[in-house]
Amino acid sequence: MLHRSKDKNLTKKEEELEKKDAKQTKRGKKKDEKKEKKPWGKFERYIVFFTLLVTIVISGILAIAARSWKLPNIPRINLPESAFEETFVIENKKTNNGHQNIEKEFTNKTQSLSGVYGFSILNLVDDAEYGLFENESFQAASLIKLPLMSYVYELAEDDRLNLESIYTLTEDDKVGGSGSLQYAEIGTAKTFRELVELMGQQSDNTAYNILVNKVGEDKLQNYIEEIGMAHTDVETNQTTISDITLYFKKLWQRRLINEENRDELLSFLTDTIYEEYLPARLPEDIDIAHKYGRELHVINDAGIVFTGRPFVMVIMTKGVVEKEADQVFAELASLLYDYETSR
Secondary structure, three states: OHHHHHHHHHHHHHHHHHHHHHHHHHHHHHHHHHHHOOOOOHHHHHHHHHHHHHHHHHHHHHHHHHOOOOOOOOOOEEOOOOOOOOOOEEOOOOOOOOOHHHHHHHHHHHOOOOOEEEEEEEEOOOOOEEEEOOOOEEEOHHHHHHHHHHHHHHHHHOOOOOOOOEEEOOHHHOOOOOOOHHHOOOOOEEEHHHHHHHHHHHOOHHHHHHHHHHHOHHHHHHHHHHOOOOOOEOOOOEEEHHHHHHHHHHHHOOOOOOHHHHHHHHHHOOOOOOOOOOOOOOOOOOEEEEEEEEEOOEEEEEEEEEOOOOEEEEEEEEOOOHHHHHHHHHHHHHHHHHHHHOO
């Protein structure tokens, strides 16, 4: 009887120990679960907040930069070349050239638009010149074809190229974008004169590709620098409004090519397939020889307006909303025309 009583007592103690161990194990699991479900601490939250903030700031900067630091109805932020060494400047350009009224009107027309709109007017009779952002760098787009056109004529005048020589189209010549030559059959024959005409009339990229390969990009760049377009680069496709204005001035004054070739080149730039920009709202009886160019966020048009006192008109843009620029471009040209012809 004594042995049985001891056994029962031992069994009860073992059961109690087992229960105690089970409770402790359960509590340990709950603690582990609590540790696993513990929310982020302050440090982690700061990291997430900082990451989101940096992302938002960078996105905003990139968005503004895409518009060349000019948003609708906000003064343009003008960043100096060493932007991290100098302070930012809120642009408020002031001029004292006697043409502040037209500059102000032009600015008012574009103030509510994204991007930068610049212009230049140069009267070819009295040499009067005025504009906005003339010395800033702009993407040339197809305006880069202009010096190539006159360079081909210069080579012909120097007997280094025959404008009537035949070039046969290959598949490697073809470039997409503007122009019909990209759709021509392989083996199509064109004279170099016809290729220049295609560049003028259609801004043909394939014709440009053929001719720049023919004359050499390095030699074209040398020519550009020799004629005074100091801020124009073929490789980067950059230029300034002043350089384009200078080009048309020298072309008109026969300082690039002779009068016969000049007149033919200008005829290739007249009544082009792109007449909805500079010429669109000018009087119908006024001729304009011009070159149009377009890239992403860029619309440019520049040329000579043949009034009784002919003048160069250049309008270039960067960072623009193209739909906005399409709508306002002809209006800006008309504004400049009315001012210049009323002087």
